[in-house]
Amino acid sequence: MSNRMPVNRRGLLLGGAATSLLAACGGGGGGGSYSSGGGTSSSSSSSSSASGPTLPDPSTAPALKTHFAANFKIGMAADASTATQALSNAILVKHASSITAENAMKANPIGVSEGVYDYSQADALVTYCQTNGIALRGHNLVWHATAPAWFFAGNTADPTYKATVRARLEKYITDVVTHFKGKVYCWDVVNECTSDDSSSNYRTASPWYTALGPDYIEYALRAARAADPTVQLFINDYSTEDTSKRGRLMAIVADLQAKGVPLDGIGHQLHLSITSTTAAAVDAALADVEAKGLINHVTELDISIYSDPGSCYSSGSGCAAQVTAGSQAYYTALQSQALLYRALYNAFAKRASVKSVTTWGVADNHTWLNGFPITRTNYPLLFDTSGNPKSAFWAVVDATFVP
């Protein structure tokens, strides 16, 4: 829709960090050894199988929202067009207690022009959630990748320019938060405001930063709180499991807290790969947020089966080759994925500060990772392309299952 198509954005901006992150981390992540005595699976042992483990009957799958009811909401990203498809609908109705709009609540499409809004897709999702008794996360109000040009129109040399842009931002947030008042339980008010390198704490390659400097974050959070005194307010970002990026985010948070700016929690996107991180690294991020007195939400979890070098993100080169479904490499990747998913959910469940855990999608038939960082079929979620629970699902809900 614009020259800010998000599909390329992360590659351009993540490059350096991705290189170090993906290269530095080992695979699997906190897996340990697992008993095979559970009886739900007659799996052959782990990686030597050419067909993968035998999975339990899908009809015996426990509902995730019930399994984790004492711990956190179970969320999935979907827009109304996805949610209402039979495959997604069945999974959402059974397993989800939260939905995040994959795209429908972003400033593009909502912010058509100053004071003109298109709520059609978002309202369809509100209706779907209300019909099915599923809570809704608001995502998102301010993001460099969906920042319509009208916000920034005008002469930047004009002494009133900053005040004009600030007023547009505050009006947009006031109107949108008011529209969804009582319909969403939280907002990702600011998305991806942290720098990927040490040149700054802030993402400077953002039209918001260019126009207003770092203060746009404070303006946005204060406007959201003023419009809805009870909705929970989040800053959401990726690579929070990376200690240096997290250090920059925590410095931003400390500055906001010192100024008394309203902020309830941090969203950890957790767009991971089977070799990019460990559950221990993620747990350290949860601990740092807790130490600030904030809530943790896992907002966009998916685990790519590909281990790509940084060049894949920055220039699309050197990306891992397409893996064929049913091949040995496929099953080996799904096994690593299952072990990492298990270790992560175990870590989430141990922390009372984790209130919501969302996967970025419903099932492998629809995932943004089929187009990012390159076009390639990926299998990053808990349910397969037919909507059946994968090894990863069983690893999460059954400690005795051998992926």
Ligand code: XIL
């Ligand atoms: C993605 C959607 O999944 C895609 O459909 C869209 O083309 C681009 O945005 N971080 C975020 C999400 O905060 O909003 C992004 O969603 C994925 C990365």
